[in-house]
Amino acid sequence: MKRPVNVLWLAVFACAAAGSLPDEARAQVYPSKPIRVIVPFAPGGGADLVGRLVAQKLTESFKQQAIVDNRAGAAGRIGAELVAKAPPDGYTLLMATTSLMITAPALYAKLPYDVQKDFAPVTLLASGSYVLVVHPSVPAKTVRELIAIAKSKKGALNYASSGSGGPAHLAAELFKSMAGVDMTHIAYKGSAPGTMAVLAGETDLMFSNISPAIPAIQSNRLRGIAVTSEKRSSMLPQLPTVAESGLPGFRVETLYAMLAPAATPHDIIALLNAELVKAFDSADVRKRLASDGTEAMVSSPENLGKLIRDETRIWTKVIRDAGIKPE
Secondary structure, three states, rough: OOOOOEEEEEEEEHHOOOOOOOOHHHHHHOOOOOOOEEEEEOOOHHHHHHHHHHHHHHHHHHOOOOOEEEEOOHHHHHHHHHHOOOOOOOOOEEEHHHHHHHHHHHHHOOOOOOOOHEEEEEEEEEEEEEEEEEOOOOOOOOHHHHHHHHHHHOOEEEEEOOOOOHHHHHHHHHHHHHHHOOOOOEOOOOOOOOHHHHOOOOEEEEEEEEEHHHHHOOOOOOEEEEOOOOOOOOOOOOEOOOOOOOOOOOEEEEEEEEEOOOOOOHHHHHHEEEEEEEEOOOOOHHHHHOOOOOOEOOOOHHHHHHHHHHHHHHHHHHHHHHHOOOO
């Protein structure tokens, strides 16, 4: 007896050969080859950690290899441009951060990509916050006390940063703007040298990455004042947020998100979103992220797009008002 012909699959194969595979059928066959997750920074950082979790979970979900491809250079812009110009087929994805999605368009007059036009949002993945620390010689234990000192000694307090236009610099400039205070910026070549400067008393304060600051806070070599996230950090639950300490609305976080080239089919975006939301809601991923001072935070593609637009407006104003220029 002859086997009945599956008319649907004949149609699918015919359409595929013609280059016009229907959305539903395309979602069924995707992915049929390895997926590249472009991490536009060197191995070892926060984006690399999140990117490797993405690759691991996509590999498990799709039973198809997802590979991390570190393309460092130009503060991430080289990797971002590579994805912006990649075929919109779901096989090249960008592990994006706040600096690429939000602050770079305000810092640089010309970029090799347009965040709003060249990328399709997939999902928010995680967020990392900062902790406001002061040297023990600074007699402030709360945000309000620090603001009072800064107002009484205009320009006398100085703050360290990891470099001009970096997260620590932008956080301090937002703080200055919202609190109506003046402080002197001292830029260092990286977060670690900036934190060491506060430890040594060369500078008075800094918005530091949480993980490296915890040992110094616990040993009383630095005093933690507040965290910059919307909610209290699980790593420093005893510290309030800056927002609840006198500056309502203050929030500074490094966001990690997945983007695809613009014009990537909606069904592929939806499939990637569903798998990544499920993966980053899992207990093992949340635990791994928490160990690095990062918290899982997922979204719909639409909400990620809105977040990028809203945050870009906020930080463009901060950067322009402060006259911040890239290094």
